[in-house]
Amino acid sequence: MILYFLCFSLFSIGLYALLRKRNIIKMVVGLAIIEYSVNLFLILIGYRHHGRAPILSRDQVIENIVDPIPQAMVLTTIVIGLAVTVIVVALAVRLYEKYGTFDITKIRRLKG
Amino acid sequence: MIWLILFVIVYLAAALLATLGRKVKYAGDIIMLAATAAMALLSLYAWKLSASGAVLEHRIGGWPAPLGISLVVDGLSAFMLVLVNVISFFIALFAISYIKRYTDRWKFKALFLLLLTGLNGVILSGDIFNMYIFLEIASIAGYVLVSFSVEPESLEAAFKYTIMGALASICILLAIALLYSYSSTLLMSDMAAVLAQKPQGAIISFISVLLLAGFGLKSAIVPFHAWLPDAHSSAPSPISAVLSGLVIKTTGLYAMMRIFFNVLGYSAGSTMAQVIMVLGIVSMLAGAFLAIMQFDIKRMFAYSTISQVGYIVLAIGIGTPLALLGCFLYIATHAVGKTLLFLNAGAIEHATGTRNMYKLGGLQDKLPIARFTSLIGALSISGIPPFGGFWAKALIVLAAVQAGYIGYALVAVLVSVVTLGYYLKFQTLTFSPQGQESALVIKELSGRMKSALVSLAVVCALAGVLLLPAYRPFLQEAVNVLLKPAIPAVAWER
Numbered sequence: 239m240i241l242y243f244l245c246f247s248l249f250s251i252g253l254y255a256l257l258r259k260r261n262i263i264k265m266v267v268g269l270a271i272i273e274y275s276v277n278l279f280l281i282l283i284g285y286r287h288h289g290r291a292p293i294l295s296r297d298q299v300i301e302n303i304v305d306p307i308p309q310a311m312v313l314t315t316i317v318i319g320l321a322v323t324v325i326v327v328a329l330a331v332r333l334y335e336k337y338g339t340f341d342i343t344k345i346r347r348l349k350g
Numbered sequence: 351m352i353w354l355i356l357f358v359i360v361y362l363a364a365a366l367l368a369t370l371g372r373k374v375k376y377a378g379d380i381i382m383l384a385a386t387a388a389m390a391l392l393s394l395y396a397w398k399l400s401a402s403g404a405v406l407e408h409r410i411g412g413w414p415a416p417l418g419i420s421l422v423v424d425g426l427s428a429f430m431l432v433l434v435n436v437i438s439f440f441i442a443l444f445a446i447s448y449i450k451r452y453t454d455r456w457k458f459k460a461l462f463l464l465l466l467t468g469l470n471g472v473i474l475s476g477d478i479f480n481m482y483i484f485l486e487i488a489s490i491a492g493y494v495l496v497s498f499s500v501e502p503e504s505l506e507a508a509f510k511y512t513i514m515g516a517l518a519s520i521c522i523l524l525a526i527a528l529l530y531s532y533s534s535t536l537l538m539s540d541m542a543a544v545l546a547q548k549p550q551g552a553i554i555s556f557i558s559v560l561l562l563a564g565f566g567l568k569s570a571i572v573p574f575h576a577w578l579p580d581a582h583s584s585a586p587s588p589i590s591a592v593l594s595g596l597v598i599k600t601t602g603l604y605a606m607m608r609i610f611f612n613v614l615g616y617s618a619g620s621t622m623a624q625v626i627m628v629l630g631i632v633s634m635l636a637g638a639f640l641a642i643m644q645f646d647i648k649r650m651f652a653y654s655t656i657s658q659v660g661y662i663v664l665a666i667g668i669g670t671p672l673a674l675l676g677c678f679l680y681i682a683t684h685a686v687g688k689t690l691l692f693l694n695a696g697a698i699e700h701a702t703g704t705r706n707m708y709k710l711g712g713l714q715d716k717l718p719i720a721r722f723t724s725l726i727g728a729l730s731i732s733g734i735p736p737f738g739g740f741w742a743k744a745l746i747v748l749a750a751v752q753a754g755y756i757g758y759a760l761v762a763v764l765v766s767v768v769t770l771g772y773y774l775k776f777q778t779l780t781f782s783p784q785g786q787e788s789a790l791v792i793k794e795l796s797g798r799m800k801s802a803l804v805s806l807a808v809v810c811a812l813a814g815v816l817l818l819p820a821y822r823p824f825l826q827e828a829v830n831v832l833l834k835p836a837i838p839a840v841a842w843e844r
Binding site: 265269272273279280307308311318321326329333345346 | 479483486490493494497500502503505506507508509512513516517519520523524527530531536579580583584
């Protein structure tokens with residue numbers, strides 16, 4: 239239970255950074271933290287206490303195995319998260335070139 | 351049915367081949383047109399096969415049902431496939447001339463085809479996690495395409511869109527994780543069967559709220575709409591048309607309907623339905639009243655999209671067969687109409703170099719094709735009788751009255767009057783007889799642009815025939831898929 243609570247607090251920290259920080263690099267870091275907390279949550283779903291890897295081998299009885307599907311899902315979401323992070327960082331660099339600031343409150347030419 | 355995989359493979363291959371356009375002139379153009387045309391024809395074939403209620407399925411790698419990933423085409427998927435692939439052909443036709451203004455055009459073509467890969471994948475997936483992956487492919491291509499012109503405004507809009515889109519994806523992923531832990535399966539039909547046997551506890555409500563937030567952000571329902579006017583007005587016009595006509599409908603509304611109705615067993619009249627209806631009404635009102643105040647053509651159309659999506663969401667909330675029939679007709683007419691209007695905005699910008707309505711004017715004789723086609727699009731969307739938009743609006747209003755929501759029906763009628771008001775403002779200011787000096791026509795529209803506009807206008811004007819008995823199955827099969835109860839039998843031993 240404590241693991242789920244810690245996972246949730248990681249999510250909250252990321253959400254706080256995303257919503258409250260004015261520096262766009264800090265927002266990107268917040269986004270990355272949220273992604274990691276969701277990945278961690280997926281791993282926790284598949285985790286079994288004292289479980290072993292789900293590999294079939296002779297002379298071994300499979301009793302308590304870790305669910306492999308969330309692990310496969312997490313690998314995929316990590317790659318997706320990487321792609322999104324690359325795009326956000328590239329946009330942040332280009333925004334700095336155009337506006338000369340990382341402050342989100344000063345980057346506002348679009349109104350209405 | 352192994353050819354179902356073509357919908358994904360062909361676009362992916364075309365996206366890779368389009369990178370050849372860097373070396374070979376016209377290669378990218380030909381590949382883009384050929385891929386979209388071939389897929390439009392193939393989607394019509396898929397619709398013909400599934401018109402009688404048959405379900406086409408392909409299991410990738412030959413794995414049995416709950417283990418492997420499956421691609422499924424039923425009535426609803428076939429409807430969305432035809433919509434996406436046919437409209438994207440016309441957008442590709444328009445885009446070839448429009449993007450001459452940019453450098454590195456091969457990147458645009460590759461990303462556009464990647465976006466279509468994602469959209470087709472979302473529609474085909476029978477597996478909820480696979481759907482999420484394709485949703486991300488479409489979204490990521492969309493983030494980059496919004497910032498394609500690298501102007502300060504488009505970068506700012508793309509940053510907003512990316513942050514909000516990523517947050518939406520995380521909400522959806524969290525919901526998928528919870529659904530998996532509750533039902534121990536990822537296949538949507540299997541998941542529905544498992545959930546039907548389990549008690550509907552607080553966990554289902556929590557998952558519904560997460561999904562509503564995620565898909566609400568993707569489809570820009572009002573409390574989550576902040577990114578849409580910026581992203582749609584700053585993107586290149588063909589991309590505004592794709593975002594407004596196809597991306598919102600597929601990654602937002604289609605995915606939401608598919609999961610709510612076919613997996614979670616959503617029922618009309620529940621608390622969730624009340625919430626969705628209120629969100630729809632608020633979107634309709636807020637979008638319409640914000641649209642009146644705009645002077646940038648594309649920004650006005652973007653707010654109009656929020657307002658029109660409100661109608662679709664209201665129809666989903668009502669959830670009766672009549673309302674869903676109206677909902678699908680609305681999706682079709684709005685996708686065609688709004689694509690046409692965004693392409694017209696692109697044509698006007700291409701010809702005169704500005705999008706500010708107060709600086710335009712006097713285009714009555716100079717751009718006759720843009721004038722007539724945008725008139726047809728505007729009249730269809732604001733619901734004037736012979737056009738498709740009228741029948742869709744009428745069905746939704748009738749369904750609201752029939753289900754006892756008289757107040758909502760009145761609001762829907764009122765908003766359609768406001769919609770007509772701001773489209774008339776656009777039409778009279780832009781295409782007035784006497785011009786201002788600034789509204790000079792710099793460039794003529796190319797033949798490809800004109801043919802795309804005229805074909806879309808013809809489709810838009812004739813969309814009402816979808817309600818005739820001969821074409822009715824196109825919409826009716828989609829409604830039947832949503833209202834079909836989950837199959838209680840579970841073949842898989844767990």
